[in-house]
Amino acid sequence: MCNVIVSYMKFQTGVKVLAHDTEGRFLVIKRAQPLLDGTSGTWDIPGGRREPEDKTLVGTAERETWHETGARLWQPEPFHIQIFTPAEDLTVVRFTFIAVATGNVVLSDEHCDYKVLWPERALQLPLDPFTREVFEMALQQGY
Secondary structure: OOOOOOOEEEEEEEEEEEEEEEOOOOOEEOOOOOOOOOOOEEEOOOOOOOOOOOHHHHHHHHHHHHHHHHOOEEEEEEEEEEEEEEOOEEEEEEEEEEEEEEEOOOOOOOOOEEEOOOOOOOOOOOOOOHHHHHHHHHOOOOO
16 A cells, blocks of 8 residues: 655636837836735736636736726737746746737726836836746847
């Protein structure tokens, strides 16, 4: 007889959106609430977890952008995929989309400020490493 230890890992699927205006400047939002690691006050891009009612990842991107910023997305396209493990038993698969955002920004309670910046200016802000990676890719691709 042998003992078998089975461990279960939780998976989360999330999205982020590189939302930009028609001139190519990107929307960044400042977190008001701490992240899982306890940091707050960092700058981010709109996004969040996929919910059961979301029929597609594009739907998640549209819902989260609207919830966090009041902006609407026009023709979101896949941009990047990241896989990371923020906790020992949790793996996150994050899909980043890029899209033109329209409308006036109205922030949710999760955020306390916003800016519309060129990618090189966004990289000067305190960003989490995953968001920084996405902005570096955008800059390399000519955005």
